[in-house]
Structure formats: C-alpha cells, structure tokens
Amino acid sequence: MSELEIHNVTGTGVYVAGDDIDTDRIIPAHFMKCVTFDGLGQYAFYGERYNEDGYTKNHPIDDPRFAGASMLISGRNFGCGSSREHAPQALYRHGFRGIIAQSFAEIFFGNCTTLGIPCATVTAETMSELAQLVEAEPATSISIDVDALKIRAGERAFDFEMAKSAQQALVSGRWDPLQELLSRADRVGAAAASLPYVGWN
Amino acid sequence: MSKNLFQKVWDAHTVGTLDDGRTQLFIGLHLIHEVTSPQAFAMLREKRIQVAYPDRTFATVDHIVPTDTRQRPFSDPLAEAMMVALKDNTEASGVAFFDEKDANQGIVHVIGPELGLTQPGMTICCGDSHTSTHGAFGAIAFGIGTSQVRDVLATQTLALSPLKVRRVEVNGELGSGVYAKDVILHIIRVLGVNGGVGFAYEFAGTTIEAMSMEERMTVCNMSIEGGARVGYINPDDVTFEYLRGREHAPKAGDWDAACDWWRSMASGPDADYDDVVVIDAADIAPTVTWGINPGQGVGIDEAIPDGNGMPESERGTWQEAIEHMNLTPGAPIQGTPVDVCFIGSCTNSRISDLRDVAEHVKGRRVSEGVKALIVPGSWKVAKQAEEEGLVEVFEAAGFEWRQPGCSMCLAMNPDKLVGDQLCASSSNRNFKGRQGSARGRTMLMSPVMVAAAAIRGSVADAREVFGIRSDAV
Numbered sequence: 311m312s313e314l315e316i317h318n319v320t321g322t323g324v325y326v327a328g329d330d331i332d333t334d335r336i337i338p339a340h341f342m343k344c345v346t347f348d349g350l351g352q353y354a355f356y357g358e359r360y361n362e363d364g365y366t367k368n369h370p371i372d373d374p375r376f377a378g379a380s381m382l383i384s385g386r387n388f389g390c391g392s393s394r395e396h397a398p399q400a401l402y403r404h405g406f407r408g409i410i411a412q413s414f415a416e417i418f419f420g421n422c423t424t425l426g427i428p429c430a431t432v433t434a435e436t437m438s439e440l441a442q443l444v445e446a447e448p449a450t451s452i453s454i455d456v457d458a459l460k461i462r463a464g465e466r467a468f469d470f471e472m473a474k475s476a477q478q479a480l481v482s483g484r485w486d487p488l489q490e491l492l493s494r495a496d497r498v499g500a501a502a503a504s505l506p507y508v509g510w511n
Numbered sequence: 512m513s514k515n516l517f518q519k520v521w522d523a524h525t526v527g528t529l530d531d532g533r534t535q536l537f538i539g540l541h542l543i544h545e546v547t548s549p550q551a552f553a554m555l556r557e558k559r560i561q562v563a564y565p566d567r568t569f570a571t572v573d574h575i576v577p578t579d580t581r582q583r584p585f586s587d588p589l590a591e592a593m594m595v596a597l598k599d600n601t602e603a604s605g606v607a608f609f610d611e612k613d614a615n616q617g618i619v620h621v622i623g624p625e626l627g628l629t630q631p632g633m634t635i636c637c638g639d640s641h642t643s644t645h646g647a648f649g650a651i652a653f654g655i656g657t658s659q660v661r662d663v664l665a666t667q668t669l670a671l672s673p674l675k676v677r678r679v680e681v682n683g684e685l686g687s688g689v690y691a692k693d694v695i696l697h698i699i700r701v702l703g704v705n706g707g708v709g710f711a712y713e714f715a716g717t718t719i720e721a722m723s724m725e726e727r728m729t730v731c732n733m734s735i736e737g738g739a740r741v742g743y744i745n746p747d748d749v750t751f752e753y754l755r756g757r758e759h760a761p762k763a764g765d766w767d768a769a770c771d772w773w774r775s776m777a778s779g780p781d782a783d784y785d786d787v788v789v790i791d792a793a794d795i796a797p798t799v800t801w802g803i804n805p806g807q808g809v810g811i812d813e814a815i816p817d818g819n820g821m822p823e824s825e826r827g828t829w830q831e832a833i834e835h836m837n838l839t840p841g842a843p844i845q846g847t848p849v850d851v852c853f854i855g856s857c858t859n860s861r862i863s864d865l866r867d868v869a870e871h872v873k874g875r876r877v878s879e880g881v882k883a884l885i886v887p888g889s890w891k892v893a894k895q896a897e898e899e900g901l902v903e904v905f906e907a908a909g910f911e912w913r914q915p916g917c918s919m920c921l922a923m924n925p926d927k928l929v930g931d932q933l934c935a936s937s938s939n940r941n942f943k944g945r946q947g948s949a950r951g952r953t954m955l956m957s958p959v960m961v962a963a964a965a966i967r968g969s970v971a972d973a974r975e976v977f978g979i980r981s982d983a984v
C-alpha cells in the first residue's frame with residue numbers, strides 16, 4: 311500500500327454553520343499576496359474570526375472546545391467562488407484533513423482532491439446530526455472512510471457521496487495526477503498535432 | 512442526435528483515459544497571472560520539470576497592480592515580490608509576459624480576446640474562475656487551481672471529468688436600458704448560485720445571438736457565479752468578425768480554413784443536451800443584487816425580499832445577507848444610498864461598457880460625497896477611450912479615471928472599500944469582504960446602472976435618471 315493512498319481520515323470535528331461559504335471567506339484575497347502557500351493556515355476564515363481592530367469574533371474554529379479539530383463540517387455549496395487553491399491550502403495548513411458538507415463547489419472540490427483532502431457530501435439530516443453531535447460532544451472522533459463511503463462518528467455511521475473518480479484517485483494514491491500526465495508526453499504531442507489551430511499562424 | 516460544442520471540443524482535445532477514469536485533456540491556451548502561478552512554478556522547480564509548451568502560455572499582471580501609479584517598486588512589498596516572481600518565472604521558462612507597462616497588459620480575461628489568443632473550438636484555462644469569459648467565443652474555458660496550473664505548465668494537459676451540458680436559451684428583444692449584465696444576473700437569480708454545479712452552460716437563443724462579442728463575454732464571465740464552471744456561446748459570424756485581423760488570430764492564409772473549422776465545432780441543430788432552460792428576454796429588468804451572493808438579485812422596481820414565502824433552505828442566507836447589507840426587508844431597493852461607485856472588472860470594463868457610460872453621464876455630475884471610479888480593462892481599452900474623448904467626459908462628470916487592473920473587484924491592490932461602505936459595482940462578486948473591508952457592502956449591477964447610482968447618490972433606475980426611452984409601451 312503506497313503511503314499516498316488515502317483510505318480514511320480521522321479526527322475531531324468543528325461545525326461552521328452556513329450555506330454558500332465562499333472562497334473569499336475561507337481565505338480573504340488580501341492574504342493571497344504571497345509566493346508560497348506556507349503560513350496560510352493562520353488566515354483561514356480570517357474575516358469571520360477577527361474584527362477590524364483584531365479582536366476575535368468567537369468563530370467556532372477559535373472555540374477552545376474545538377481546538378485541534380481536523381474535520382470541517384458545513385452546509386451547502388461549500389467553497390463556491392474563486393478557483394484559488396489558497397482556500398483548500400489554508401484549510402489544510404490550518405489542520406483540516408477532511409471536509410463534510412451538504413454540497414461542494416466544483417473547482418473547490420477538485421482542488422481539494424488534488425491535495426488529498428477528501429470532501430464528503432452528506433444529506434441535510436446527516437449534516438445536522440453531525441453538527442449536533444460535535445456541539446454536544448466535541449471530543450467525538452469522526453472518520454471519513456473513503457473506501458466504504460461511510461462517515462463514522464462515535465457509535466454512529468452515515469453514508470456519504472463522492473464522485474467516483476475522486477474516490478478512485480484518493481484510494482489509489484493517484485490524487486496528484488502529475489506523474490501520470492507526464493508519463494504520456496508522446497500521446498500529448500500526437501493530440502496537439504491533430505488540432506488544426508496548433509499549426510495556424 | 513448530433514454533438515454539442517462541449518462534446519466536440521472535449522473529444523478533439525482528449526489525449527486518453529487515465530487510470531482513475533478521468534480524461535487527459537490537451538489545453539490549447541493557458542493564461543497565467545501573478546496570484547495563482549508562483550506556487551506552481553515553485554513546484555516545478557522543486558521537481559526539476561520544464562514548461563512543456565511555453566508558447567501556449569501567456570502571462571500578465573492584473574490583480575495586484577495599483578491603478579493610480581505604475582511606479583516600481585510597488586508600495587506594497589508583497590505585491591512587488593509577486594511581480595518579481597512572475598517576471599523571473601516567465602523569463603526562465605520562455606513564456607510571454609505582458610508586464611504592468613506593456614501596451615498589451617490588462618485583466619487577463621480582457622486581453623486574451625483582445626489579442627485574438629482566445630479562439631473558438633479551443634480548450635482554455637487559467638488559474639482564475641472567471642476564465643469562463645472566453646467561452647463567449649465558443650471555447651471550453653474554465654478556471655483551475657494552482658496544482659492544475661502546475662500540471663498545464665508541465666504537460667499542457669489536465670486530468671478532468673466531463674461536464675453535463677445545460678442549454679440556457681434566452682429569446683426575444685431586451686428592453687431599453689437592459690444590458691447583458693442584467694441577462695446574466697437574471698439567469699443566476701432564476702437558476703441559483705449552485706444551479707450550474709456539474710454543468711457547462713450553453714447560452715443560446717435569439718437574445719444571445721443578437722449580442723456583440725463584448726456583451727457575450729459579460730454573460731459568460733459570470734457562469735461561475737451560477738455554479739457552472741464553463742459557459743459558452745456557439746461561434747458565428749459575429750465571433751469571426753471580432754477576431755479578424757487581431758494580433759494572434761489566424762492570418763489570411765489560414766483564415767478560411769479556420770472559419771470552417773470553427774463553424775464545424777458549433778453545436779449541431781439537433782444536438783443533445785442534459786437539460787434545457789428557456790428564458791424570455793421580456794422578463795428581464797435592470798437587475799441589482801441586494802445580498803451577499805450574485806443570485807440574490809431583484810429588478811430595480813422590486814423590493815428587498817422580506818423573507819415571506821421564502822423556502823426554508825434559503826432563509827439562513829437571506830437573514831445573513833440582510834444583516835450584513837444592513838437593509839430593510841420589504842423596502843424598495845431604489846434609493847439605497849451608495850458611498851462608492853466602481854465601473855471596471857473583467858465583467859464590464861471593455862470599450863463598449865465605457866461608451867455606454869460616457870453617453871449617459873455626459874454633462875452630468877457625480878453626486879456630492881460619492882467616490883466614483885472607472886478602471887479600464889486593459890491599456891488597449893484605455894487608449895481607445897482616450898482617443899474617443901470618453902475620458903474627458905468621465906473626468907468632467909467627476910469620475911476618477913484609472914490605469915488598467917482588477918482594482919476594486921477584489922482587495923488585492925490599494926483600491927478598497929473601508930468600514931461598511933456600500934459600493935455599486937459593475938464587477939461579478941458581492942461576497943462578504945470581497946472589496947477589501949470585512950464589513951464592506953457590494954451591489955452588483957450593469958455599468959450604466961452604476962453610473963446612475965453615482966449621479967443620484969443612491970441606487971436608481973438608469974432608465975429614469977438618463978431618460979432612456981422604453982420602446983415597449
């Protein structure tokens with residue numbers, strides 16, 4: 311089993327309520343002025359966490375009860391907006407290893423998969439049960455079983471959905487496609503040559 | 512049943528199937544900018560990988576450039592570092608770079624079409640979600656993350672799964688004072704901000720066919736705001752005429768063959784779609800957003816939603832929006848006071864947008880206390896506006912005239928809202944904090960509606976402010 315294979319991620323959870331949580335909220339554009347992703351983690355959800363004068367606004371991820379949480383739980387259309395990979399990078403560097411939401415924006419979902427972060431899509435009922443569980447019992451261990459498409463939270467188990475290709479990519483350890491793409495350079499050359507516009511002046 | 516454009520372009524660019532079942536897709540045009548490329552180049556350096564097809568990538572700088580001065584080094588050292596990184600990376604890899612002083616510089620989605628780089632039948636990507644703009648030419652164009660920027664630099668290909676295709680047909684004549692921006696705001700209002708997830712939108716119908724290329728770009732630009740990563744319009748004579756003679760468009764010897772191929776990539780008359788939605792142009796009013804996502808829009812004559820009869824699933828976002836925007840539910844949207852008026856962004860900063868605005872603000876004055884700025888999408892647009900005398904009109908009316916860049920569309924350069932300022936904006940996103948202040952408020956609308964708000968000092972019906980005659984009744 312290659313160390314890149316992602317079958318299961320486990321940790322405690324934190325519930326960030328709301329639908330359509332967009333990438334500007336996950337990482338404000340201001341913090342994208344960088345040439346590396348290092349250090350982005352501390353700015354995750356910055357605008358929601360701090361007032362202009364720097365005081366904290368009691369965002370759930372700053373709540374001591376959820377300190378160290380690595381499973382992020384949220385509502386519909388999570389990660390909508392920009393294509394910035396800074397968003398999943400900030401979440402990853404903040405310590406999140408899995409995201410559970412009612413639905414995901416497409417580019418965000420793809421970016422997460424490429425970084426090896428499983429995004430589990432759950433029903434509204436599952437989402438609210440998980441949210442309640444985490445609120446009531448913050449120490450509950452939550453795991454995303456990518457092979458079985460099951461979320462286990464304490465004694466409970468819930469189904470989730472994930473695009474087949476993403477599931478495959480994660481469990482096979484091929485979530486970063488670069489090596490495979492590189493290995494097919496000959497075929498790429500042939501495909502390019504078959505496109506009429508490649509030869510136009 | 513014949514294929515639609517998406518399927519044809521997809522097939523033509525398919526290299527093969529990857530082990531996980533995804534398609535390896537060849538990318539015809541790759542555009543890069545300073546924000547999402549430095550990390551990609553760093554990853555390549557780390558792995559000692561060369562850029563595979565440097566002549567298929569073009570770079571410019573737009574997000575971080577100040578729009579009041581081009582003085583280097585930039586006053587913001589982080590912005591300066593990003594500039595230097597892009598210059599070094601493009602030089603080392605042989606990628607063409609239009610820097611802040613280059614006559615071709617501008618917002619990446621404005622210059623691609625302007626230079627004729629954007630062409631029908633291509634696959635186009637950029638580390639920026641508004642890459643959907645280029646779909647106006649009948650290309651499959653979409654935003655990608657930085658790891659994918661790396662993949663394209665390294666291999667000129669991506670690992671992707673195909674999208675479903677929804678035909679969004681808009682038919683009929685738009686009323687006077689109703690613009691392409693209103694069409695797309697209306698579509699997003701009807702289909703929802705995540706209605707397009709998993710889909711490419713094919714915009715079609717007589718309303719779309721009657722649009723100029725610049726209007727079509729405005730529509731496709733905001734596909735992503737409706738959840739659709741790709742939005743496109745089938746290429747036709749309007750497309751070809753726009754491209755003819757542009758710097759990177761096919762030259763005379765290849766032109767006829769190019770037009771034939773482009774035409775052959777359009778959706779067939781009996782093409783197959785996963786879904787079809789039909790919208791009547793007569794239902795589209797000048798539209799303004801009142802909330803914190805682009806789907807929260809109303810016609811200018813309507814009231815701010817009071818939440819009555821709203822589906823339970825939308826209530827949370829409604830509540831949050833009302834609180835953030837500090838608006839009164841049920842009150843008319845017209846008359847909401849504005850602090851800042853911004854005309855610019857890859858949605859609406861092209862010459863036709865500026866001409867429309869100039870025509871109406873000529874001889875009028877921006878309302879006392881309102882900061883109003885106009886930021887051209889590129890140096891080419893700026894030059895054209897100067898030559899046509901539009902700049903004098905703007906300045907006489909009290910608008911600030913700036914140098915090209917993303918400016919106040921997002922908060923990565925010195926143009927920002929402060930405190931809870933409310934901005935009437937021709938850009939594409941009204942997310943909380945988007946314009947640089949966590950409490951800042953954004954209302955999206957067409958450039959002419961922004962101009963009307965600037966003149967009135969509050970959200971207003973441009974048709975009334977400017978006496979735009981309604982031909983219908």
Ligand code: SF4
Nearest residue numbers: 641856857917920921
């Ligand atoms: S103008 Fe705005 S939306 Fe367009 S590329 Fe720049 S920041 Fe992005």
